[in-house]
Amino acid sequence: MKPKNILSYTIGLISLLFLSVQACNSSAGPKPIRYGQDQCAYCKMTVSDARFGTQLVTKKGRAYNFDDVQCMIAFVKEGTVKRDDVAGFYLPDYSNDNELLPAEKMLLLKSESLKSPMRGNIAAFATEKDLAQARAQHTGDVLTWDDLWK
Incomplete structure (x- = not known):
């Protein structure tokens, strides 16, 4: 092989390795939830x-x-998945498109007026401002x- 071809080959191999590592790392983030189709674990x-x-x-x-x-907490507390095996827990931002x-x-x-599906009645917020606005409407505990x- 000519030196120019070796360099191109090496750069290509390094790029492929980098992309492979990136693909592995991305698996730890949240996945889309199919609302109306997915079941609570x-x-x-x-x-x-x-x-x-x-x-x-995981x-x-x-x-x-x-x-x-509350279902997620109970699932882990019962040991179905050990807390040490979890890469991340994700909650929806109640005030901003429910992004996980x-x-x-x-x-x-936590407010009784939030009325979540299993009556945990807990909503999550990314900012203090959003929390304060929701708390003005739904009195409750932070x-x-x-x-x-x-």
């Missing part, structure tokens, strides 16, 4: 309300969907992610 009800549908993704990349954050975001970064509001595990 804990209670087996159809996940139908995007404001409350949650997800955990370190192996398997996604489990839940219709309520890392649970540890979310601000939580919680942290760690509070849910107690």
Whole structure:
């Protein structure tokens, strides 16, 4: 091989390796939930309300969907998936198109007026402003992610 061909071959191989690593890393993020079709991994009800549908993704990349954050917590507490095997927990941003975001970064509001599917009645918010606006409408208690595990 000529030096120019070796360089091209090496660059191509490195690029392929980089893309492969990126593909593996992307498996840890949230997967789309098919509302109205996917079942809650804990209670087996159809996940139908995007404001409350949650997800955990294992370190192996398997996604489990839940219709309520309380189902997700119970699923892990019962040991179906060990907490150490979870790559990420994701909650929907109640105020912004229900985008699934890392649970540890979310601000939580528990209010009886939220009426989530399994009556956990907990909504997640990405910002203090959104939480304050929701709290003005739905009086309730502000919680942290760690509070849910107690």
